[in-house]
Amino acid sequence: MTDCSNLCQGKQIRKASCVEMNSKVVVLDSYCRSSAKPFDDYRECNVDCRLGWEIFKSECSVNCGDGNRTIKIECVQRYERNDQQSKIVDKHHCPHRMRQ
Structure with missing residues (x-):
């Protein structure tokens, strides 16, 4: 089996x-009978999670007046089961998703 194609x-x-x-x-396929070659087999993997963008905001640096707040947008791997914690992953895993 190959490695899973996606997180x-x-x-x-x-x-x-x-x-x-x-x-x-492993030798060239021409050494084996082509009629006996099994079809490729596919299987889904990592089906219990989803990838998406998430916004993380820091607390404001002051209670009143002009302060600073940091906002980060991260690619996150979210699990459908509650017993597994979401985790930040490399941004290249989320290019198909629109950053908000």
């Missing part, structure tokens, strides 16, 4: 390879 909602692929029986070395 969330990914796929794994199992591809048949032609293997020399004695050495267990």
Whole structure:
């Protein structure tokens, strides 16, 4: 099986390879009968989470008047089960999502 294609909602692929029986070395497909080659097999993986943008705001630096507040927008991996904590992941995992 390949590694999961995404942190969330990914796929794994199992591809048949032609293997020399004695050495267990992968060889060219032309050495095996093509009619006997199994189809590729796909399986969903990391299905219990979703990726999305989340806004994090710091407290204001003062109670009254001009203060500072930091706002960060992060890509977050959220789990559907409550027993797993969401975590910040690299931003390249969320390009398909619009930053708000």
